[in-house]
Amino acid sequence: MLFKTLGQTDIEISAIGQGCGIHHSLSTREVYRQLESTIRAGIDMGMNFIDTAPVYGDGESEIVLGKALKGIRDRVVLATKVSPENLSIQGIEDSMKMSLCRLKTDRIDLLQIHWPNPQIPILETLRGLEKMVQEGLVRYVGLCNFSIKETQYIQQQLSPKLLASVQVEYNLFDRSIERDFLPLAQKSDISIIAYSPLHRGRIVANQKQWAILQGIASKYQKTPAQIVLRWLTKQQPVVVIPNTTNIQRVKENAESLNFDIEEEDIRCLEQKCRGHLLDVPPSSIQVADDSGRSVYRTLGEAMENAMKCVPSPQDLAKQIENGDFLKPVRLRPAGSSREKFELLEGRIRYWAWVIAHGFDKPLPALIEDYS
Ligand SMILES: NC(=O)c1ccc[n+]([C@@H]2O[C@H](COP(=O)([O-])OP(=O)(O)OC[C@H]3O[C@@H](n4cnc5c(N)ncnc54)[C@H](OP(=O)(O)O)[C@@H]3O)[C@@H](O)[C@H]2O)c1
Known part of the structure; x- marks a missing residue:
């Protein structure tokens, strides 16, 4: 496994993490049970970085993680979120207490704002997050789904070490972040946590791109998903959090770092498989x-x-x-x-x-x- 430093902290996170999003309407007890065992298997394969949120499965994702991490909490770097409706000082505190209770832990390594809420002043939200850090319940803070301008403003308001990451969509199809977030993160030592790295399982946008990707994958005796995850994690501040409840795919994803892609193949991917x-x-x-x-x-x-x-x-x-x-x-x-x-x-x-x-x-x- 390849490890990268989380922002300017002293925490090392696996370049391939585990996303734990579950859609409540689709989930059954069996899916939750599978998620619990895939998370534990992923940790054994070195995937120590785990991302969840109170909203995933209406709290079920955090509950499943609480069970999966029993006895092994110290082996992982745990990231959860706070929903936009809870961004007041009191809301953050209440949301955190619920998350800690569901996750059966006494601290969150990375607490991320899930979406901005313009109805609550951002400075109040930041004070609420800082309070959680002062109380020792949270170690570092991250943002998800903020615009570049908002991110730069927040960066100015927080001490440099505290803002460790931005979580944004990044995959072969949607490379919007290369324009602004990637250079900002590189310059400021902030980690990019790439969500939906496999384009929600579709990986590319059409059959033609799929054929090109398969051609490259067979050259390296890898799968298309492994090529995409390798391409993403080659970029310095980027870690990925693919989501799966399939144990074979956890292994496949964990093993996507032990090879390199030649420049000409990278060019081909970037030019021919983009959205x-x-x-x-x-x-x-x-x-x-x-x-x-x-x-x-x-x-x-x-x-x-x-x-x-x-x-x-x-x-x-x-x-x-x-x-x-x-x-x-x-x-x-x-x-x-x-x-x-x-x-x-x-x-x-x-x-x-x-x-x-x-x-x-x-x-x-x-x-x-x-x-
Ligand atoms: N901050 C945000 O707003 C936000 C938004 C979206 C997602 N996220 C985070 O990012 C994580 C991942 O995003 P995502 O679930 O949207 O998209 P994703 O990881 O790109 O795609 C997940 C899909 O890919 C499939 N898959 C996984 N590994 C595969 C492989 N090796 N080969 C082929 N298919 C594979 C999975 O199917 P199987 O389960 O059948 O294997 C699943 O359907 C979430 O769990 C969540 O933690 C955050």
Whole structure:
């Protein structure tokens, strides 16, 4: 296993960690049991860095981890999160107490803000996090899903050693972070924790890219997933947290570091397997609902925010008006058309863009299944 230093701390974390996201609606007792044994197996293979959140499986992920880590807590670096609705000083304290109780531990190594909440002043949130550190319940702090501008502001407000990581999506398909987060992290000694490194199991965007990736994988006698994980972890501040409940895949992922990829193959991967970035007017995008997640279908619904999404479309619109856009939405062509698209991901970002700029100004999008 390859280990990297977490931010400017003295903690060493495995370049391949274990993501423990579970979707409550899909999970069964059997999945929880499998997760418990894959986590323990992963730790035995050297994957000491573990990422969870109170929201994963509505607390079940932390409960499973509490069982899996019984007697071996000191062998791992444990990262959890605090949800955006709990970012007040009191909210952080309450959320932490619940997490510690579910995880059956007395400290969290890395506490990350899961999503920003513009309704709660960020300085209050930072004071709440610092309080947890002073009380010895948390060792270091991290951010997830903040824009680059927000991250730079927070960096100025915290002591340099305290902010250890930013957790952002990074995979072959979505390489948005290479523009700003990667250089910032390299300059400031902050770890990048790459979530969804295998593009949520799809690995690439289409069959053509899959064939190219398989060609490279067979040259090294590796699997496509191993090539992608190796490519990501070659970059200095990057560690990855793939998620699986399959023991063979835990082993496969753990063994993705014992080889090197030649420059020409890296160039080929980066040029031919990247996501297709396009500016698309919102008027050409259908807001479909085949993901199992609820969506707003009209501008009025988005403005009302009856589902109480945090941040709300209106909050995010203000950020967009200030030229601060987190990352492209995901689309797929609608039928055989190259002019109409369906929205796959980024429901709040889509409506925030519409509130900020209307239906005609094109918004940045990554296109799946584009052959
Ligand atoms: N901070 C955030 O907002 C945020 C957002 C998303 C995710 N995360 C974190 O990142 C972790 C990982 O992200 P993710 O679950 O979205 O995406 P991911 O790790 O890219 O993909 C997970 C999928 O990949 C499959 N997989 C795992 N290893 C594989 C392999 N070797 N070959 C082929 N398929 C493989 C898994 O299927 P099987 O289970 O069937 O093996 C699973 O369906 C989460 O668990 C969570 O900790 C954080």
